[in-house]
Amino acid sequence: xxxxxxxxxxxxxxxxxxxxxxxxxxxxxxxxxxxxxxxxxxxxxxxxxxxxxxxxxxxxxxxxxxxxxxxxxxxxxxxxxxxxxxxxxxxxxxxxxxxxxxxxxxxxxxxxxxxxxxxxxxxxxxxxxxxxxxxxxxxxxxxxxxxxxxxxxxxxxxxxxxxxxxxxxxxxxxxxxxxxxxxxxxxxxxxxxxxxxxxxxxxxxxxxx
Amino acid sequence: xxxxxxxxxxxxxxxxxxxxxxxxxxxxxxxxxxxxxxxxxxxxxxxxxxxxxxxxxxxxxxxxxxxxxxxxxxxxxxxxxxxxxxxxxxxxxxxxxxxxxxxxxxxxxxxxxxxxxxxxxxxxxxxxxxxxxxxxxxxxxxxxxxxxxxxxxxxxxxxxxxxxxxxxxxxxxxxxxxxxxxxxxxxxxxxxxxxxxxxxxxxxxxxxxxxxxxxxxxxxxxxxxxxxxxxxxxxxxxxxxxxxxxxxxxxxxxxxxxxxxxxxxxxxxxxxxxxxxxxxxxxxxxxxxxxxxxxxxxxxxxxxxxxxxxxxxxxxxxxxxxxx
Numbered sequence: 001x002x003x004x005x006x007x008x009x010x011x012x013x014x015x016x017x018x019x020x021x022x023x024x025x026x027x028x029x030x031x032x033x034x035x036x037x038x039x040x041x042x043x044x045x046x047x048x049x050x051x052x053x054x055x056x057x058x059x060x061x062x063x064x065x066x067x068x069x070x071x072x073x074x075x076x077x078x079x080x081x082x083x084x085x086x087x088x089x090x091x092x093x094x095x096x097x098x099x100x101x102x103x104x105x106x107x108x109x110x111x112x113x114x115x116x117x118x119x120x121x122x123x124x125x126x127x128x129x130x131x132x133x134x135x136x137x138x139x140x141x142x143x144x145x146x147x148x149x150x151x152x153x154x155x156x157x158x159x160x161x162x163x164x165x166x167x168x169x170x171x172x173x174x175x176x177x178x179x180x181x182x183x184x185x186x187x188x189x190x191x192x193x194x195x196x197x198x199x200x201x202x203x204x205x206x207x208x209x
Numbered sequence: 210x211x212x213x214x215x216x217x218x219x220x221x222x223x224x225x226x227x228x229x230x231x232x233x234x235x236x237x238x239x240x241x242x243x244x245x246x247x248x249x250x251x252x253x254x255x256x257x258x259x260x261x262x263x264x265x266x267x268x269x270x271x272x273x274x275x276x277x278x279x280x281x282x283x284x285x286x287x288x289x290x291x292x293x294x295x296x297x298x299x300x301x302x303x304x305x306x307x308x309x310x311x312x313x314x315x316x317x318x319x320x321x322x323x324x325x326x327x328x329x330x331x332x333x334x335x336x337x338x339x340x341x342x343x344x345x346x347x348x349x350x351x352x353x354x355x356x357x358x359x360x361x362x363x364x365x366x367x368x369x370x371x372x373x374x375x376x377x378x379x380x381x382x383x384x385x386x387x388x389x390x391x392x393x394x395x396x397x398x399x400x401x402x403x404x405x406x407x408x409x410x411x412x413x414x415x416x417x418x419x420x421x422x423x424x425x426x427x428x429x430x431x432x433x434x435x436x437x438x439x440x441x442x443x444x445x446x447x448x449x450x451x452x453x454x455x456x457x458x459x460x461x462x463x464x465x466x467x468x469x470x471x472x473x474x475x476x477x478x479x480x481x482x483x484x485x486x487x488x489x490x491x492x493x494x495x496x497x498x499x500x501x502x503x504x505x506x507x508x509x510x511x512x513x514x515x516x517x518x519x520x521x522x523x524x525x526x527x528x529x530x531x532x533x
Contacts, residue, residue, distance in 0.1 A: 010413075010467065010470070010498065011412045013497070015464065044254065045463050045489050047464075048462075048464045050464075052253075055499075125465075126255050126488070130256045132256050133256075
């Protein structure tokens, strides 16, 4: 791992800021594979990883030193643990913003669909709502800002893009991402263990149907 | 799962004793009442917020008073107005914002042994915002992802309470009800009507160096009425970015967040994230409230004045007490 900074996050957490998005999951893995009894959670996001710890169990200086050692260590060998199997989502590309996206990108609609469904995605982090995964790997030609004003209701299963990410709305909610299509997959199910279909590190493929 | 164990124990204990289920019936919920325990920790990487009591210390205290595990589920109610009826004899305790409790003068911060049929009617607190009801045995609502907390943003957990709701009372209580065993019953600096300006301590956030911090610490902030369990909105002189950080702030990619994080949107009016806030956010975090300070903030009503002071980072010195 090269290029990181540790930033304060109150008395019970430290934030790792990384040079690039591609460093986020390796950093998370490095911290998780070493493990520390006082660490409560390791949470990735777009360029950062938050390490939450019990401030009564470890001094922050000692925790930061442990984090530096984890991040500086060479990539851990495969643990033998099976990675999550890749998830394939069947997508109907009939989203309300498809014509707009095609115009903005200067591509035919069919080419937008082809590029969006050809990419190999990885869940970089979850946020916004339970089970909402931010999928990295979006074709750079499809990067567009989110809507200036979010829609009050986006249907569950909507497949959408914003900035460098694509994602799927787990349930109907307000949302400002550009809608390309729909999937019938259940993204978050309380009766499933774990409940989220898409978790940090999960590989995702989209199939146009 | 603990809920299953409680149901089994309950069946054994109550067999042949009474066919009446032990429930707490909500007759009135007041402005907002929810079931809360200490929340769903450790699921942020699935996008699940912690949720749980907004004033965690107050819920813990209520549980200790009735002999429960500190993490048992109780009721969090906002600005009083809660009325409940016990269908069976039960031991309860109230903590947090002190409300008038008809029939029980001095009934705050103490275990109350109530016969079946007791109606507990709470008035409006004279100070503070959130009160807690713990019942010996805890509330036995079905846990969702390991917690009985209502997450008002995602909808996880029990529905928001309304009149007519029946809440089953569990039987798991490891201790004996009574006086709180040896801990401060009321934290110092707790807001009351005589204190126009409440001091809340913050530790540095990841983007503290992006802002003119004098603006954060010199201002008299005011709690806005649209504050809730997702966030406490503060109004005051707009917090300014230091020259050269405008672009970084506008383009900040989503970062993980925690309850207590002080986010600064482009309008410069800070938002302190509450227990139901999303687990990631795109606004820079200038400071973070430690747990005890977040408990205090959770008791500030709209209109309250707040002054923020800088705490040392070392958790040992934070544990020793916040500046008065």
